[in-house]
């Protein structure tokens with residue numbers, strides 16, 4: 001079984017060829033923001049057609065960096081990359097590359113990737129959070145993503161953690177993403193998150209906010225495990241140690257819910273592995 005996996009992010013996009021469950025080849029390119037959707041589609045068509053000369057793919061899975069209407073298999077909105085709104089991306093893949101395709105948002109895909117192949121194996125329910133340019137979340141029950149009534153379940157990035165706080169890209173104020181994501185950390189402090197997180201004093205303040213968001217997920221879902229992926233999660237124990245301590249402080253002994261927080265195991269490939277799992281499951285789920 002050969003699967004083509006596509007991960008569309010705000011700053012780069014990646015494609016991978018899986019032979020069974022083995023990642024056989026991958027390619028990442030920076031996103032040309034000026035080029036927009038047409039530019040990216042031309043790149044995907046070129047790479048895909050090139051690989052198809054050597055590999056006969058059976059299907060395709062897509063993780064898209066923005067809200068997706070799963071039932072209609074269309075992009076709902078594109079805040080980080082322009083021109084994708086209401087685009088039936090899987091239908092484009094089918095007509096261009098001749099492959100049956102299924103798409104979900106990248107947080108749900110990352111959640112599924114870590115749940116089936118990574119740090120969330122055997123832990124259900126699983127809550128996955130991507131902590132990167134933005135903040136997204138995904139809920140996995142058994143081996144299926146819980147999407148809610150309108151494909152908007154798990155959107156932890158837009159929980160309010162600071163009422164009346166600064167305005168978020170979604171139009172609301174004080175969102176978790178507005179306070180804790182890489183994009184806003186860099187804008188507010190003038191330095192990238194990976195640099196800020198080397199300072200102990202900064203980490204102490206940061207985990208207080210981060211725990212506010214995660215506490216909501218833990219209280220609401222009582223997950224067996226929380227897995228955190230995305231660029232900021234690469235800070236490792238310097239972040240995860242203080243975060244676990246802060247969560248234990250915020251979630252009082254009244255709750256016996258476990259607080260098991262793990263970094264993602266698949267690194268930059270969580271979404272690609274999730275696209276693989278998604279393609280194997282098909283759009284009926």
Ligand SMILES: [Zn+2]
Nearest residue numbers: 158168170175
């Ligand atoms: Zn928001």
